[in-house]
Amino acid sequence: MLTIYSDDHRLHHGKGELNDGELQPCYECPERADQVLAAVRQARLGDIVAPDEFGLEPIKAVHDPRYVDFLQQAWELWAAEGRTSDALPLNWAVRGMRQLEPDYIDGKLSYYSFDAGTPITAGTWAAVTTGANIAVTGAARLLAGDEFIFALSRPPGHHAARDYFGGYCFLNNAAIAAQYLLDNGASRVAILDVDYHHGNGTQSIFYERNDVLFVSIHADPRQEFPYFLGHADEHGKGPGDGYNLNLPLPWQSGADRWFAALETGHARVREFAPDYVVVSLGVDTYIGDPISQFCLESDDYLAMGSRIADLGVPLLFVLEGGYAVADVGTNVSNVLLGATR
Numbered sequence: 001m002l003t004i005y006s007d008d009h010r011l012h013h014g015k016g017e018l019n020d021g022e023l024q025p026c027y028e029c030p031e032r033a034d035q036v037l038a039a040v041r042q043a044r045l046g047d048i049v050a051p052d053e054f055g056l057e058p059i060k061a062v063h064d065p066r067y068v069d070f071l072q073q074a075w076e077l078w079a080a081e082g083r084t085s086d087a088l089p090l091n092w093a094v095r096g097m098r099q100l101e102p103d104y105i106d107g108k109l110s111y112y113s114f115d116a117g118t119p120i121t122a123g124t125w126a127a128v129t130t131g132a133n134i135a136v137t138g139a140a141r142l143l144a145g146d147e148f149i150f151a152l153s154r155p156p157g158h159h160a161a162r163d164y165f166g167g168y169c170f171l172n173n174a175a176i177a178a179q180y181l182l183d184n185g186a187s188r189v190a191i192l193d194v195d196y197h198h199g200n201g202t203q204s205i206f207y208e209r210n211d212v213l214f215v216s217i218h219a220d221p222r223q224e225f226p227y228f229l230g231h232a233d234e235h236g237k238g239p240g241d242g243y244n245l246n247l248p249l250p251w252q253s254g255a256d257r258w259f260a261a262l263e264t265g266h267a268r269v270r271e272f273a274p275d276y277v278v279v280s281l282g283v284d285t286y287i288g289d290p291i292s293q294f295c296l297e298s299d300d301y302l303a304m305g306s307r308i309a310d311l312g313v314p315l316l317f318v319l320e321g322g323y324a325v326a327d328v329g330t331n332v333s334n335v336l337l338g339a340t341r
């Protein structure tokens with residue numbers, strides 16, 4: 001297995017997110033990736049290489065070019081107002097309000113976001129563009145014949161949609177990789193999202209398409225973030241009807257329920273017969289995760305990797321969530337060990 005990694009993730013280091021009614025330290029922190037890198041090294045999972053540079057084209061093949069331009073300029077516009085703290089939005093256009101991009105930076109932050117937990121910092125743009133390059137480098141290696149790739153980047157991506165950020169995510173790395181595979185010869189790509197949270201961004205990007213199958217196992221949005229997408233009756237639209245499979249589970253779900261859902265997802269992926277599978281690999285399903293309510297144990301991640309590898313299709317693992325910093329490395333490397341054994 002090959003791991004793609006860059007220290008650039010450190011350039012995105014938010015101070016705080018609004019949580020439980022208070023500004024709290026960000027759960028999504030550089031130490032997460034440090035722990036995962038250390039565990040990949042310790043488990044001797046193979047070479048670790050730097051990403052190649054692909055420019056903005058693969059990003060703009062998934063995201064609205066105006067949104068990408070906004071992300072590139074956001075910190076500069078914010079800092080020009082004399083602000084030195086992280087940029088965070090404060091209000092959103094809900095039912096009956098108009099979807100028009102405001103001129104002023106505070107309004108733009110609101111227009112292009114869906115939560116107040118995802119700060120933009122001075123180094124966010126550099127970190128997220130490197131993250132996209134990591135995912136695309138992984139996709140390019142699959143196209144060149146590699147079987148297992150791990151794209152080790154942060155911040156995560158699966159909550160980022162075509163034109164908005166949120167849930168700690170800015171650019172949808174898994175979606176960018178899937179689109180790159182399709183634009184360079186693949187006919188069908190499946191995205192299997194095993195993060196605790198529903199991948200609302202990925203779902204919405206591919207919702208009306210049948211060249212990408214999206215399968216997600218996650219906490220029920222009736223109880224859990226992102227709350228407004230991820231229900232079982234969302235199966236795709238138009239040509240995409242039947243190409244979106246949500247498998248929501250209640251809080252406190254453990255291995256029994258989780259692996260039963262994986263079997264359902266597995267069957268659908270096999271039926272789809274993809275050329276490649278991109279795995280949105282979040283380990284916030286862990287019992288010790290500080291913001292989540294599932295009960296998987298560290299050993300369960302070995303079984304998860306092994307069952308995913310049973311698909312018999314080249315795999316690109318893209319790091320998403322997992323906030324139990326002391327255990328995130330072990331849990332991620334267990335998935336990768338299970339897949340490559």
Ligand code: SS9
Nearest residue numbers: 117167168197225291321
């Ligand atoms: C918990 C707030 C959760 C967003 C979580 C995003 C996870 C990305 N009280 N906020 S994998």
Ligand code: ZN
Nearest residue numbers: 195197284321
């Ligand atoms: Zn998550």
